[in-house]
Amino acid sequence: MGPFEYFEPETVEEALSLLRKYSDTAKVCAGGTDLVVRMRKHLVNPQFVIGIAGIRELDYFRFEDDEGLRVGCLTNIRTIERSPQLQERYTMLPQVARQFGSIAIRNVATIGGNLCNALPSADMAPMLIALSAKAKLVSIDGERIVPLEDFFTGPGKTVLRADELLVEVRVPTPPPHTSGVYQKYTTRGGEELAVVGVATLVTWGSKDERCTDVRIVLGTVVPAPMRAKEAEAILKGKRIDDELIEKAAQIAADESRPRDSIRGSADYRREMVRIITRDVLRQAFERTQSAR
Amino acid sequence: MAGHSVVGKSIIRLDALDKVTGKAKYCEDLKLPGMLYGKVLRSPYPHAHITSIDTSRAENISGVRAVITGRDVPEKRYGPSVFDQHTLARRVVRYVGDPVAAVAADSVEVAERALGLLKVEYEKLPAIFDIEEAWEKNPPVIVHRDLPKYELGKFPPPRLVPDRPNVCYLRTLRHGDVERGFKEADLIVENTFSTTRLQHCPFEPHVSIAQAESDGSLTIWAGRQSIFLARQYLCKIFNLLPSQVRVIASHYVGGAFGCKVTLYTEPIAAMLSMKTGRPVKLTFTREEMFSSGGTRIPFVIRIRDGVKKNGTLVARDMEMLLGMGAYAGSGPLITRNCIYATVATYRIPDAKIDAYAVYTNEPPVTSFRGFGSTQVLWAVESQMDVIAEELDMDAVELRRRNLLEEGDTNITGEIVHSIGVRECLDKVADSLEWGRRSKKEVGPWKRGKGLALGNKYSMAPTGALAIVKVRGDGIIEVHESADEIGQGCNTVLAQIAAEEFGVSVDEVKMVWGDTAFTPYFSRGSTSQRTTFNVGNAIRLACQDAKRQIFEIAAERLHEPPQDMDIKDGTIYVRSNPSQGMSITELFTSERTLLPGEFGDFVEKSAEILGKGVWVTRPAPSDPETAQIPENVARMGGRLAGFFGYGVQGVEVLVNTETGEVTIEKVVAASDVGYPLNPKMCEQQIEGGVAMGIGSALWEEVALDQGKVLNPNFGNYKMVTSMNMPKTDNVKVFLISAPHKEGPYGAKGTGETQMTPTAPAVANAIYNAVGVRIKDLPITRERVFRALREKAGE
Known part of the structure; x- marks a missing residue:
């Protein structure tokens, strides 16, 4: 690890003024589970590191009647995993969190860090995109709200400016009869980065058997988390049977853009996109139906 | 097995408490006064000539105490069987990770920074990776052009294959007539299988501390297997006598699984210490374990x-x-x-x-x-x-x-x-x-x-020695040189000594891992040999110590020594078990120098010191x-x-x-x-x-x-x-x-x-x-x- 100067701001304002001052030469450190590894490998060599873990006001989640869930960027993954309220109202989020890293990592890694590092394999992103979540980005000049779907621009790249901080994630309340499932596929099973990650969110109409809305979001097998919109399109408004699910899964696989890597060849990963998409769609449909 | 009171029982490991509470000490925990930290610069190319190394910028950083390169290392190559290696590459690098230069500095961070300022120029050479291609008679690349001129060790007896220039050893077995056998077969099945490289992934990576002493001798603290093998190799590299190299591993080793038999850190740390006169610790990073710390053979x-x-x-x-x-x-x-x-x-x-x-x-x-x-x-x-x-x-x-x-x-x-x-x-x-x-x-x-x-x-061959020192307080002290690499050998070896003396393992103290003080064990805890060989040596040493005890007791009890036995620290006469004396009594009573002083010696023989040697020899084979x-x-x-x-x-x-x-x-x-x-x-x-x-x-x-x-x-x-x-x-x-x-x-x-x-x-x-x-x-x-x-x- 190269030499760097370390700051520990106590307020958001303090953090923002440091970010304005050091801009590109600084990195924000929340849990550090990505950043420290990258620094040790000299993949990033910031001159300044701004450790925000001390800004306790950013560690929260709460429910707003009109706007759903708000999660502070410093909320760690273990908190999301173990919250009874989230388990009740946003079951799909603890379901994602359980598949994230190891318990030790989940205790430290934060939702903000996972999103801002923007690894294609970031586990929190696909489901949050499926839920139409938005990110609140603030700088000294003010704030803006960006849909997470538009937040990621490539591997490790986001729309976040060097002087901005992602402070909150806003997740709208899912409509009734909705259920979501995320599944990651790995090469070993247990405490690894995803080789394929697929989140799906399915909503049924209240009267008939039709699927009124569906989201399929791919992670890892794309440069940045991405909705498989063509696959979504053939399901939306339809009566769902297994044949249609198989078809949608194949389309999602065709929409994915996996690369050859030591975790698997592109062909294999594309085929796994099909299998996993099929499985998460089946599970989500089964869940919504049994809930009705 | 009938009649045994300590062996055959699942007693709790002697190191269990220290390990679960984090008190156990490993080489990485050791810190000596004035200690420097070493780091190694490694080749980025699989095969290349080193054309120049500029160390001047690295040497000028504050906190850098020494920089060494291939120019500083002995010309003579070393190795366990084929002497094909230099401590740092002298002219040619042969794999990605081959050590090229090393730095000793006040901290790991300074040493790392210095590595970044070393300027090495290479001229790339063609490289070969495929085993089957390398094995061919006319391989496109020869990894060691001078192999026929290299010095070869004696074990295993060298066997090169002149028309296969990348083959450094051939082993053959011939039993009966295999072609005749195939003629008799009803079915012939032929397949090709392959295995890949594994890393051992011990918790503790390779680590050692070297101290070049002022008399020219060398002391090494190492987290390794086989202290005597390390001594042998270091003597060879630095042209020292066995008594001039002391290797200490009287601490725990954080796993080994075979990879800690080889020298990785010791010679480099030793050279840095020779140059600075200060103790130098060299610890591999996990990345170095994978690139340069040895893998299983594919x-x-x-x-x-x-x-x-x-x-x-x-x-x-x-x-x-x-x-x-x-x-x-x-x-x-x-x-x-x-x-x-x-x-x-x-x-x-x-x-x-x-x-x-x-x-x-x-x-x-x-x-x-x-x-x-x-x-x-x-x-x-x-x-x-x-x-x-x-x-x-x-x-x-x-x-x-x-x-x-x-x-x-x-x-x-x-x-x-x-x-x-x-x-x-x-x-x-x-x-x-x-x-x-x-x-x-x-x-x-x-x-x-x-x-x-x-x-x-x-x-085999394997030679193991043990010394059993019976203390005046009745403690049975076992000196041996097995490596406590996590397998728990000390516990089993203590059980053997306890069994021989009829005491519990609490009465046994294990002393291990120092070539200056603990007795020879040829290749250390490798080849699942510790229990068998050191165990036998300890049994023999215990028997030798008991023989001495019985001889002394015989004089005092006026009974023949062959009629004696020992249990729970008491020497007794078999024909009359009520007649006996304690181990402590051999040391104390009228034989202390001052009244009330604890007996620390036996007047007749100074100490009760049992010695045991166990040698397993292989049969000669063609x-x-x-x-x-x-x-x-x-x-x-x-x-x-x-x-x-x-x-x-x-x-x-x-x-x-x-x-x-x-x-x-x-x-x-x-x-x-x-x-x-x-x-x-x-x-x-x-x-x-x-x-x-x-x-x-x-x-x-x-x-x-x-x-x-x-x-x-x-x-x-x-x-x-x-x-x-x-x-x-x-x-x-x-x-x-x-x-x-x-x-x-x-x-x-x-x-x-x-x-x-x-x-x-x-x-x-x-x-x-x-x-x-x-x-x-x-x-x-x-x-x-x-x-x-x-x-x-």
């Missing part, structure tokens, strides 16, 4: 077997290529010994084996739990199932038909002794409900069972046929110290859509001779099974053009607890085929336990879905592709 194994219709093996022909990487290290010895895996279990009338040690420009390999046996058994035990399938015969039945028995002659001419493999096989087959089709299958998941036999010899002469074999001449046996069966689920494999159940039986501490034997088996599962399904040091692609635990997939079957589904059985020379019949057991796992998993996968994977690891993608291929047939 094998290519061509195996051709002839069998009768009834399943009788009549001929076996094996050709094996072992990829050494850039330097031979312990590779030639592994090449020599790996063939014993084929020797140990089956009767084969006609056999031929050729094993070649082949250089490439990949990172150097080293010993790894199993020492080549595991790789050979991957082929042999997969092949046995292929044969069974082709003969339409039960795989257990096929194996039973060919098993060696006590008193048989194996393919080296050795007469078999202490072979519990049949009982292991029966136990596993029974517990796994062999032959009964497995229970429910859901969706794409198919169930299957498979098993394999394993074995591992313990290498260098070209590996055959032991018949008369030598009849006299009990042996290939190795002993053979340990293990049979493992697994039940797997295989996902036919994804290729995913889960291990549902493991049954493992092992012949340990006699379990001195049953719980610790079971733990060795469980650890071996876990490591074996990892090696079977995921583990691989992946290389591209000689560069490691996955030098971290994110991408190098070690087995985790989540991949193991539930505790109730891991069944372990200890089998005792006592060895006539083993302490209480015991044999070593650490290495045996990984040898059958991978082929058992492969056989179970075949049983489940009908695909035969011949290359390790059996990744999900490999299974997936094999299933696709099968479906396309």
